[in-house]
Amino acid sequence: MPSLNQIFFGPPGTGKTYATVEATLQILDQPFLVKNAGSRSALKARFDELLAASDVRFVTFHQSFSYEDFVEGLRATTDEQGQIRYEVVSGVFKSLCESIASELSGKYRAFKVGDRYGTGYKVIRANDYIIELEKPKGKNFGLAMSLLNALADDVSQGVLSVNDLSTGNWEEKLPNSTYDPYLVKGYRNIVPVLIEHMLSKRNEDFRTAEVVQSERSKVLIIDEINRGNVSRIFGELITLIEPSKRAGASEALEVTLPYSKERFSIPSNIHLIGTMNTSDRSLAALDIALRRRFTFIEVPPNPELLEDIEVDGIAIDELLSVMNQRIAVLLDQDHCLGHAYFMPLESDPTLERLAGIFREQILPLLQEYFFEDWQRIQWVLNDQRKAPENRFLIQPSQDLSE
Structure with missing residues (x-):
């Protein structure tokens, strides 16, 4: 099984970037690689197909490349009234991780249309943003998934209990909460039921998603990885790229990103392939934190x-x-x-x-x-x-x- 994080290093002109094509196919389409091992044109054509399908992303590090380009940053835009607004824009690495998350969320949403909960509440619409339910008496109402996810997080972390949501004690435990009291109190007969279902579904889908992720890998190729300021570009993600810290791993971690304030973790099926020109900077001078988290494959002159x-x-x-x-x-x-x-x-x-x-x-x-x-x-x-x-x-x- 190829390493999740690997760097091809060697002098200039040894074929490091050339080697990333086969390394990518080893991860994404090994049967094709084995069948066409002697045909460089076929391998390159298949690589280009994966690149066009966004299963592979390619980026080159340089001195001007930043955290904002790689993870996320702010971009100024102008609204209809001509006012300047700043919106959070995902960088190349975060967008690749998000593409996997969006694929999985479509298959593993906690709620599906037609499901019934509690005393007869029926789901009539469900997506990543809202769940709309029909009451037993026929009226409809909606709840934001962001609210339900936040409540589920508090319960899973022990900040609240499901019983607190049923009795209304959550306000005493979270006096400075930004939760809408009406939404939580007004639906205390159904919100706790939904939270319990979400938590059970999270555990079940996490195990299932791990299997799917192993079959649906994606690759980010970082050419000239040692030309950029690696510590500044990766930021807090330098810890999360470790296999043991990936989502679903035994010691999985997530961080809160500085601009979007979103909780973020790296899927276990994101592969990083870097190339490093040893004539630009010696291997010993490369960031120690990076060296520890990557396997290094020498590509000498042949x-x-x-x-x-x-x-x-x-x-x-x-x-x-x-x-x-x-x-x-x-x-x-x-x-x-x-x-x-x-x-x-x-x-x-x-x-x-x-x-x-x-x-x-x-x-x-x-x-x-x-x-x-x-x-x-x-x-x-x-x-x-x-x-x-x-x-x-x-x-x-x-x-x-x-």
Whole structure:
């Protein structure tokens, strides 16, 4: 079973983002992955289908990416009178979690049309916002689900009892309550019955929902996860992403979000897949809280993928291996070159294409790695052993007599 939280890490050009496609299908459609393991085009097409269906979301972290983009924030809007209003807008991660919650709520609502409670109260409408009942004498009335959920929470947490709702003692226990006294007192013969049913249904549906959730997973891919301020982006959710803290787990937790004031927990079928470029920031420098909650999968350079490519007598797999050995000695393994830079040679194994790869990609990268220390760059390229006309780097001659 794939880990709920995993990060693919390695130097640039090793195929980390490429690997997220197979990792996603391993979670969402393993039979398809097994059947089409040798066809990259088929796997990518299936991945795109899941992306279009919103079963997969893709986001890239950067320095400007914030908690408000990831979880929730305020957005200014203008109403019909031209007045500025601020509304809470869900970020990419919260909206993904909400999509699962909405799918489950449609299947596991506590009340269904036609159900009867108490002395003959009949449900004539029920959704996530309101339950409308028909009294035994034929008149209708409605109760907000937000009120019933809040009362059910108080009872489940021991703040109130069902008997308190029946007798009216709830006002003494909650003197500063914002509950509408008329709604609670006026329907004390039916509200306690509804609360008892909701609590029993919660326990029953929680177990059922766990089974459904395991079959209906969703994936959030976070590219370049170490480029953002992870602690600031995740905020209090850094604790909730732990498998043991997910909804339905043995030590499940929920938090109250700062803008919406909603209670929030992370479903157990949300998978997080990150990619991390080790040349940008070392693994040791990554937030410790994040490292503890993710499993790390190394994606090193793979010269074997280039072993069939030869350009003008140059074995490209050996070329990459030797260059990476030198980089590892002169710098470290986190800055090795990935095989992906040389993959275009598979379809165009020409000296011109190889020269273009070095000129436009490899040399600029080495300049950045070694802070324009040209001697080290020459060592990586083995320029010091070449004839001047064959070197990558040419040192201009200076005539001091002029």
